[in-house]
Amino acid sequence: MVKLHREGKTTIPISILVIALLVAAAYWIHPVLGHVFALAGAVLVFLVFNFFRNPTIQVVEDDTKVLAPCDGKVVVIEEVEDNIYFNDKRMQVSIFMSPLNVHVNRNPIGGVIKFAKYYPGKYLMAFNPKSSELNEQSYIVAENEKLAVGYKQIAGFLARRIIYYVKEGDVVKQGEEFGFIKFGSRIDLLLPLSSNISVKLGDKVKAGITVVAEV
Numbered sequence: 001m002v003k004l005h006r007e008g009k010t011t012i013p014i015s016i017l018v019i020a021l022l023v024a025a026a027y028w029i030h031p032v033l034g035h036v037f038a039l040a041g042a043v044l045v046f047l048v049f050n051f052f053r054n055p056t057i058q059v060v061e062d063d064t065k066v067l068a069p070c071d072g073k074v075v076v077i078e079e080v081e082d083n084i085y086f087n088d089k090r091m092q093v094s095i096f097m098s099p100l101n102v103h104v105n106r107n108p109i110g111g112v113i114k115f116a117k118y119y120p121g122k123y124l125m126a127f128n129p130k131s132s133e134l135n136e137q138s139y140i141v142a143e144n145e146k147l148a149v150g151y152k153q154i155a156g157f158l159a160r161r162i163i164y165y166v167k168e169g170d171v172v173k174q175g176e177e178f179g180f181i182k183f184g185s186r187i188d189l190l191l192p193l194s195s196n197i198s199v200k201l202g203d204k205v206k207a208g209i210t211v212v213a214e215v
Helices: 008-029 031-051
Strands: 065-067 072-082 088-097 104-106 111-119 137-143 148-154 161-164 177-182 185-191 211-214
Touching: 008 031, 072 185, 088 211, 111 148, 111 161, 137 161, 185 211
Parallel strands: none
Antiparallel strands: 065 211, 072 088, 088 185, 104 177, 111 137, 137 148, 148 185, 161 177
16 A cells, blocks of 8 residues: 655645536536546546655665655756855756656755755746746755755745755754655755766656765
């Protein structure tokens, strides 16, 4: 049995209720229309349940490795200037999450949360290069004896709610859940320039499993 994420406990019942009302209204208008809406509704219910799935994973902790913070596709690998926390150049690796991906967000490294802040912003398409700077986002930094890593939850055109559970001073484990984004978007990793990047553009990654970089 697939475990569902806690963030779906309100969204799932509301979605089912709305879909059921629409199907009932369609049947009231015409049986054929009702059949069409019932089929479409069944697909939508499946997609909602699929979105909030929370599979169990086995994390192999290693302080020399940075794990993927989310499921998705690597869409950016480039050097950037970070003016929020590190105030130096970092290597950015961005992972895009489609609505079909698991949306549980996991700590890429274990350590202490040194910084955690929410920033309001726009809702540009997640593929837009400016989304890393202008979109609604959270910015979290974890640090251990080996390295410090920044990670941003970035809202997209459809993603209108960013959730994170950590705060400054928390001690977190690598691969442990730290947040969730509804519905689709991306996470940017900000890594030391000396990092050995283990992925390439277009790679599919799994949260808490895929090694993104090594130090």
